Amino acid sequence: MTVTAKDIVRRALFIDTIKGMTLTLKMMFSKPVTIQYPEQKRKIYPGFRGKHAFVRNVTTGKEKCIMCMKCSNICPSQCIYIKKGRDANNKPFLEQYDIEALRCIYCGYCVEVCPVCALVLTEEFGYVSTSKDDIYFTKERMLKNWDEFVAKLDADEYWNKFWRPEGVDTSKMPKAKREQAPVPLRTMPARPEEKKQQDNEPAEQKPEDKTAGRTQSKETA
Amino acid sequence: MDISSFYGFFGIQYTNIYVQIIIMLIKIVIVFAAGMLHVAYSTWFERKIIGHMQVRLGPMRTGYHGLLQPIADGVKLFFKEDIIPSSGDKVVFQLAPMISIFATISALAVIPFYEGFVIANINVGLLYLFAMSSLGAYGIIMSGWSSNSKYAFLGGLRSAAQVVSYEIALALSLVGVMMLSGTLNLVQIVEAQQKLWYGMYIIPQCFAYIIFMICAFAETNRTPFDLPEAESELVAGYFVEYSGMRFALFFLGEYTAMIVMSCLAVTCFWGGWTLPPAIMTAFPFLAFVPGVVWFLLKVYCHLFLYYWVRATVPRFRYDHLMSLGWKVLIPLSLANIVITAIVKYIS
Numbered sequence: 001m002t003v004t005a006k007d008i009v010r011r012a013l014f015i016d017t018i019k020g021m022t023l024t025l026k027m028m029f030s031k032p033v034t035i036q037y038p039e040q041k042r043k044i045y046p047g048f049r050g051k052h053a054f055v056r057n058v059t060t061g062k063e064k065c066i067m068c069m070k071c072s073n074i075c076p077s078q079c080i081y082i083k084k085g086r087d088a089n090n091k092p093f094l095e096q097y098d099i100e101a102l103r104c105i106y107c108g109y110c111v112e113v114c115p116v117c118a119l120v121l122t123e124e125f126g127y128v129s130t131s132k133d134d135i136y137f138t139k140e141r142m143l144k145n146w147d148e149f150v151a152k153l154d155a156d157e158y159w160n161k162f163w164r165p166e167g168v169d170t171s172k173m174p175k176a177k178r179e180q181a182p183v184p185l186r187t188m189p190a191r192p193e194e195k196k197q198q199d200n201e202p203a204e205q206k207p208e209d210k211t212a213g214r215t216q217s218k219e220t221a
Numbered sequence: 222m223d224i225s226s227f228y229g230f231f232g233i234q235y236t237n238i239y240v241q242i243i244i245m246l247i248k249i250v251i252v253f254a255a256g257m258l259h260v261a262y263s264t265w266f267e268r269k270i271i272g273h274m275q276v277r278l279g280p281m282r283t284g285y286h287g288l289l290q291p292i293a294d295g296v297k298l299f300f301k302e303d304i305i306p307s308s309g310d311k312v313v314f315q316l317a318p319m320i321s322i323f324a325t326i327s328a329l330a331v332i333p334f335y336e337g338f339v340i341a342n343i344n345v346g347l348l349y350l351f352a353m354s355s356l357g358a359y360g361i362i363m364s365g366w367s368s369n370s371k372y373a374f375l376g377g378l379r380s381a382a383q384v385v386s387y388e389i390a391l392a393l394s395l396v397g398v399m400m401l402s403g404t405l406n407l408v409q410i411v412e413a414q415q416k417l418w419y420g421m422y423i424i425p426q427c428f429a430y431i432i433f434m435i436c437a438f439a440e441t442n443r444t445p446f447d448l449p450e451a452e453s454e455l456v457a458g459y460f461v462e463y464s465g466m467r468f469a470l471f472f473l474g475e476y477t478a479m480i481v482m483s484c485l486a487v488t489c490f491w492g493g494w495t496l497p498p499a500i501m502t503a504f505p506f507l508a509f510v511p512g513v514v515w516f517l518l519k520v521y522c523h524l525f526l527y528y529w530v531r532a533t534v535p536r537f538r539y540d541h542l543m544s545l546g547w548k549v550l551i552p553l554s555l556a557n558i559v560i561t562a563i564v565k566y567i568s
Contacts, residue, residue: 034281
């Protein structure tokens with residue numbers, strides 16, 4: 001390696017060191033990027049994948065799941081357990097829907113694949129617990145997650161961008177998914193055409209009468 | 222027992238031996254307490270400075286802006302388990318941190334903090350400081366040897382080589398100051414600087430100052446010369462096997478050494494506790510400010526320089542370190558001595 005006179009001058013005058021030190025000094029007076037977590041929270045952008053929830057249908061007050069098993073099949077970590085039950089009238093109903101959130105990798109495939117947009121990964125992320133049972137979401141827990149999420153949301157309707165994945169031909173989607181509109185969050189639906197199509201009965205518990213998810217999703221479609 | 226002549230050696234004028242001893246003890250307690258407080262808060266200062274230079278915040282949780290962090294760290298280290306490697310040399314292992322901290326803290330004894338406040342006003346102050354700063358390397362080498370760990374051993378060996386290389390240039394860089402002031406007594410060095418209108422030796426001795434600072438970085442094992450404790454290669458270097466209070470002693474030793482080196486730089490090059498006479502005549506009201514304020518401000522600037530360099534410069538490669546020490550710094554400091562001698566002889 002040849003050392004030129006220029007190199008020696010550069011080294012003797014600490015040119016490069018001084019350049020670097022000017023930069024660090026400049027950085028010292030810039031605004032730190034640290035977010036002081038419990039007091040400050042970072043802005044959550046659309047497409048954030050957090051705590052799992054079932055969309056509660058405002059008219060029936062139940063989940064929209066039709067037990068197609070697509071989410072359970074596509075799940076890479078296989079953490080969704082679904083059990084289909086039959087009621088007294090031999091109608092299928094969702095007996096068990098569990099997501100073991102500790103095993104979930106938050107890929108969002110289940111949300112993308114759901115034909116009726118029943119499932120959502122909400123923007124909640126702070127749900128640590130000292131007990132594993134608290135992070136094992138059953139069907140009831142998933143609906144409760146939705147209620148908690150909605151209570152914090154300051155909007156009349158909610159849309160999750162994974163319900164209609166970008167780059168997928170919409171004509172190949174199931175009809176319910178293709179025509180899914182932002183879901184109303186309050187008990188009074190904002191969209192008149194939905195109101196017209198749905199039964200006018202209030203969201204009271206008539207569990208055996210209607211196998212909730214399936215019928216409802218068809219009506220929405 | 223001729224204790225009076227012993228204390229007379231330190232240049233204190235009181236005749237009563239008990240008054241001498243009590244005054245001495247009070248001074249020691251003040252310097253020790255203030256020194257330890259500065260060491261504790263220099264770690265906080267370092268973490269804050271480096272944090273902000275890396276666009277972070279540094280400690281924020283313990284107290285207002287993390288001000289209680291050093292105390293929390295100290296309490297934590299104090300109550301931690303003290304582990305001694307079973308295959309190590311126990312006596313040397315226990316002795317090493319004590320030597321390290323003893324050498325650096327006793328170096329504070331000859332530093333004049335302001336006019337008339339120095340624990341030991343001895344005529345060989347500078348020599349004593351060199352002796353103590355190189356004694357600190359014994360602690361490092363002994364800890365590296367006694368830990369019976371390859372990382373600690375490598376760290377100790379590197380430190381031995383580094384201290385040998387840089388101690389010479391460090392001492393030679395201060396020879397110019399000695400020649401200009403004509404003394405090794407640190408108080409008299411400061412007083413000699415007051416005779417110049419600019420009041421500091423940094424101007425005639427700027428090359429010596431740069432060499433001194435580079436050697437001080439190497440002597441205190443700070444980045445970019447932190448090869449003895451290179452985290453990325455040697456885990457922690459010579460004190461890798463130490464835990465709890467013994468680790469804390471090494472830590473204290475390193476930071477005290479930094480403060481001692483900063484104090485030495487301030488005393489020898491920046492006029493110690495004084496401001497330049499030109500400034501003092503221009504702004505006479507500054508005479509009301511106690512000298513220790515200027516002294517501490519100058520020391521803090523040097524500490525900031527340590528942290529600033531640490532946040533910026535990457536570590537030297539080992540052969541570069543050696544060639545810089547032997548091929549550049551020692552010849553340059555010798556040249557500085559020759560030029561200073563010629564200039565002094567002519568004028």
